[in-house]
Amino acid sequence: MIEIKNLSKHFDSASRVDALQNVNLTVEDGDICGIIGMSGAGKSTLLRCISMLETPTEGSIEIDGKDIFSLKGRELLELRRQMGVVFQGYNLLMQRTIYKNIAFPLELVKTPKQELEKRVGELLELVGLSDKAQMYPAQLSGGQRQRVAIARALASNPKVLLCDEPTSALDPLTTRSILKLLQQINRTLGVTILIITHEIGVVRSICNRVAVIEAGSIAEQGKTEQVFANPQSQAAKQLLDTAF
Amino acid sequence: MIENLDMLLNGTLETLYMSLTSVVFAYLLGLPLGVLVVSTAPHGIHPSRRLHTILGWIIDIGRSIPFIILIVDLFPLTRAIVGKIIGPTAAVVPLVVAATPFVARMVETSLEEVDQGVVEAARTMGATGWEIICKVLLPESVPSLLRGMSITTITLIGYSAMAGAIGSGGLGDIAIRYGMHRYDGAMMNITLVLIIVIVAVIQLGFNRTAARVDRRLR
Numbered sequence: 001m002i003e004i005k006n007l008s009k010h011f012d013s014a015s016r017v018d019a020l021q022n023v024n025l026t027v028e029d030g031d032i033c034g035i036i037g038m039s040g041a042g043k044s045t046l047l048r049c050i051s052m053l054e055t056p057t058e059g060s061i062e063i064d065g066k067d068i069f070s071l072k073g074r075e076l077l078e079l080r081r082q083m084g085v086v087f088q089g090y091n092l093l094m095q096r097t098i099y100k101n102i103a104f105p106l107e108l109v110k111t112p113k114q115e116l117e118k119r120v121g122e123l124l125e126l127v128g129l130s131d132k133a134q135m136y137p138a139q140l141s142g143g144q145r146q147r148v149a150i151a152r153a154l155a156s157n158p159k160v161l162l163c164d165e166p167t168s169a170l171d172p173l174t175t176r177s178i179l180k181l182l183q184q185i186n187r188t189l190g191v192t193i194l195i196i197t198h199e200i201g202v203v204r205s206i207c208n209r210v211a212v213i214e215a216g217s218i219a220e221q222g223k224t225e226q227v228f229a230n231p232q233s234q235a236a237k238q239l240l241d242t243a244f
Numbered sequence: 245m246i247e248n249l250d251m252l253l254n255g256t257l258e259t260l261y262m263s264l265t266s267v268v269f270a271y272l273l274g275l276p277l278g279v280l281v282v283s284t285a286p287h288g289i290h291p292s293r294r295l296h297t298i299l300g301w302i303i304d305i306g307r308s309i310p311f312i313i314l315i316v317d318l319f320p321l322t323r324a325i326v327g328k329i330i331g332p333t334a335a336v337v338p339l340v341v342a343a344t345p346f347v348a349r350m351v352e353t354s355l356e357e358v359d360q361g362v363v364e365a366a367r368t369m370g371a372t373g374w375e376i377i378c379k380v381l382l383p384e385s386v387p388s389l390l391r392g393m394s395i396t397t398i399t400l401i402g403y404s405a406m407a408g409a410i411g412s413g414g415l416g417d418i419a420i421r422y423g424m425h426r427y428d429g430a431m432m433n434i435t436l437v438l439i440i441v442i443v444a445v446i447q448l449g450f451n452r453t454a455a456r457v458d459r460r461l462r
Binding site (some may be wrong): 027052053076077080081083087089090091095096104105107108109136137138152156197210243 | 252326357361362364365367368369371375379380383384387402457458459460461
């Protein structure tokens with residue numbers, strides 16, 4: 001379970017930017033939760049806080065009751081292994097083969113060779129890229145690269161998968177296949193998934209819960225069908241309106 | 245004529261010896277220095293404004309000193325290390341001192357080119373700073389590092405010719421002695437052609453290697 005409490009994040013650049021203001025959000029185990037908002041609403045900052053790439057100015061994030069920003073050393077590493085992150089730009093190592101990319105997180109924790117080979121083999125099969133193991137990212141299409149990124153994020157058997165606009169750079173057909181893969185991962189492996197997106201279709205097709213974010217705050221949250229059937233906030237109404 | 249051929253061959257070998265030896269030592273010192281500069285940068289793996297600024301100063305000062313003056317300035321150091329101040333081995337000392345800050349900046353530029361997103365991805369997987377350097381930054385920038393190395397090598401060939409002015413040996417030395425002091429234009433031009441050939445071969449070699457190892461191009 002991920003519990004975000006009173007989370008705020010300010011950036012002190014030329015002028016103060018309030019990227020997140022008093023965000024409260026709970027994601028239950030097994031959920032596929034969509035966080036939807038327009039560009040600049042603060043959704044990526046929220047995900048960057050959960051993945052510990054940013055430190056919030058105020059508030060806390062607890063995963064299974066543990067405050068993630070209080071962890072150090074081994075515990076922090078252990079927590080990182082429980083979270084996989086998938087990025088919009090894939091962020092693969094361009095000079096490593098697909099096999100080696102997926103093996104990367106396993107190398108970091110010094111996984112024995114045999115176990116590593118077995119695990120990478122399983123992951124390649126899961127994302128349907130067994131025949132591409134010895135190719136390089138530049139030789140793959142966008143959708144295939146995102147599959148590699150998903151396999152890499154799953155390598156350490158995480159409980160949570162954080163996806164930052166995972167399909168925003170992909171065409172509709174590829175988007176659907178990636179979403180199907182995420183849904184399959186959620187159902188068969190029981191991985192909790194948090195998806196940041198600006199596409200209403202992504203939320204509609206796989207998210208059982210949704211949070212609408214606007215100007216750094218959660219405008220509305222709840223079960224997807226409820227929010228979609230009866231949007232309360234201006235932001236949610238706007239997002240649903242633009243879909244048609 | 246045979247005498248001259250012998251001298252030119254010897255000069256070529258001395259030029260290669262001076263520049264290649266200097267490249268090796270300059271990278272032994274400049275590569276870690278460049279990595280340190282990148283790591284201590286404000287958005288680096290281990291930000292340290294103080295160290296970053298100090299290193300920047302040292303590098304910039306090193307790069308500001310005209311090479312011919314650096315050679316003279318370093319006579320005491322050269323004598324202490326090599327035992328003499330003329331000849332190709334003695335020239336290696338100022339060449340390394342001149343090239344190290346240059347290499348550090350080259351390495352810095354190459355490592356800065358690595359996509360920040362990839363570094364962040366590694367960080368979310370729990371990679372330590374050291375692992376990010378060894379498993380992400382350096383391997384990902386190998387093609388760029390090789391291109392930087394070709395620029396360094398060719399610059400050092402130019403510098404080694406300059407060292408000829410104070411008797412380092414090598415093709416530059418021959419060009420200065422025959423061309424400048426004896427007005428032997430033919431001899432000077434032959435050395436010039438030899439240097440051009442060396443530079444062309446080195447450039448080609450590095451370009452081919454960089455293209456072959458770069459996995460982004462396929």
